[in-house]
Amino acid sequence: MPRKLGLAVAQMGPVHRTDSRAAAVKRLVEMLNEAASRGARVVVFPELALTTFFPRYWMSEEEAVAQFFEPSMPNPVVQPLFDAAKKRGIGFYLGFAELTPEQERYNTSILVDDKGNIVGRYRKIHLPGHADHKPAAPFQHLEKKFFAVGNEGFKVWNTMGANIGMCICNDRRWPETFRVMGLQSVELVCLGFNTPSHNIHWSEPPHLRMFHHLLSLQANAYQNATWIAAAAKGGAEDGFHMIGGSAIVSPTGEIAAQALTEDDEVIFVNADMALGDNFRQNVFNFAVHRRPEHYQLIIERVGAGKPLG
Numbered sequence: 001m002p003r004k005l006g007l008a009v010a011q012m013g014p015v016h017r018t019d020s021r022a023a024a025v026k027r028l029v030e031m032l033n034e035a036a037s038r039g040a041r042v043v044v045f046p047e048l049a050l051t052t053f054f055p056r057y058w059m060s061e062e063e064a065v066a067q068f069f070e071p072s073m074p075n076p077v078v079q080p081l082f083d084a085a086k087k088r089g090i091g092f093y094l095g096f097a098e099l100t101p102e103q104e105r106y107n108t109s110i111l112v113d114d115k116g117n118i119v120g121r122y123r124k125i126h127l128p129g130h131a132d133h134k135p136a137a138p139f140q141h142l143e144k145k146f147f148a149v150g151n152e153g154f155k156v157w158n159t160m161g162a163n164i165g166m167c168i169c170n171d172r173r174w175p176e177t178f179r180v181m182g183l184q185s186v187e188l189v190c191l192g193f194n195t196p197s198h199n200i201h202w203s204e205p206p207h208l209r210m211f212h213h214l215l216s217l218q219a220n221a222y223q224n225a226t227w228i229a230a231a232a233k234g235g236a237e238d239g240f241h242m243i244g245g246s247a248i249v250s251p252t253g254e255i256a257a258q259a260l261t262e263d264d265e266v267i268f269v270n271a272d273m274a275l276g277d278n279f280r281q282n283v284f285n286f287a288v289h290r291r292p293e294h295y296q297l298i299i300e301r302v303g304a305g306k307p308l309g
């Protein structure tokens with residue numbers, strides 16, 4: 001029996017450094033309304049959706065907190081998004097920079113249900129980039145300076161008729177992210193991303209950025225029999241270009257919808273949450289086929305070591 005879930009991804013074009021949060025929220029509300037009108041029950045917004053991708057700028061932690069972090073959620077500036085979602089009866093995933101009451105900083109996403117309740121929170125675990133200043137680089141990637149490693153694991157919530165999990169951007173490149181959620185019977189993974197088009201560490205053909213993004217989504221969707229809904233913030237933020245390529249990928253590993261622009265754009269699929277059932281019951285029936293006794297090294301080693309043979 002099909003189990004349909006109206007699923008939208010709302011890609012954002014650039015959010016420049018001087019753009020206000022209120023302006024970003026207005027754009028999110030417009031896209032939420034479009035998603036709802038097209039039949040969506042859940043809409044996925046990008047990573048750090050309220051501000052520019054600020055880890056590209058060298059500054060102190062205090063400056064970053066003052067300009068870019070949210071000490072509470074919802075807060076008065078973001079409340080219109082919660083109000084619109086509740087009015088339209090649609091849930092959402094939203095990424096933002098979280099400042100906790102203990103003054104800890106996380107790159108966070110929340111899952112809000114169709115009644116306006118925050119039902120889940122995820123704090124980004126795979127933080128890419130560096131913590132030191134690289135003055136020779138065209139831009140910085142300071143996630144390791146501004147954020148602590150997430151301390152709440154990869155969880156899955158049963159809400160809005162599906163088992164829904166969350167991760168953020170760089171997490172999508174790691175198979176462990178999705179397998180941990182696959183082991184919780186995940187049916188939909190929501191994720192937001194900001195992926196710079198240029199590699200500051202070595203010279204890489206630019207087309208590989210999009211290829212590796214889609215490859216990661218498609219492989220992990222198939223191998224874990226899950227839908228993946230991925231929302232970019234793309235285009236040139238103050239001249240710093242990021243890929244678009246927002247996509248909804250099915251448990252078959254196929255791209256069901258993909259953004260065509262690098263601007264604000266809503267994509268939609270009436271997604272059958274039961275589509276992964278055959279995979280879950282057969283080729284990827286974990287209980288029958290997994291051999292964790294041979295996966296010990298995954299837990300024991302962090303970095304690659306000597307061959308065991």
Ligand code: CDT
Pocket residue numbers: 047128168169170171173193194195196
């Ligand atoms: N935001 C984020 O995690 N960006 C990283 C950039 C790393 S470059 C390969 C990403 O994985 O897209």
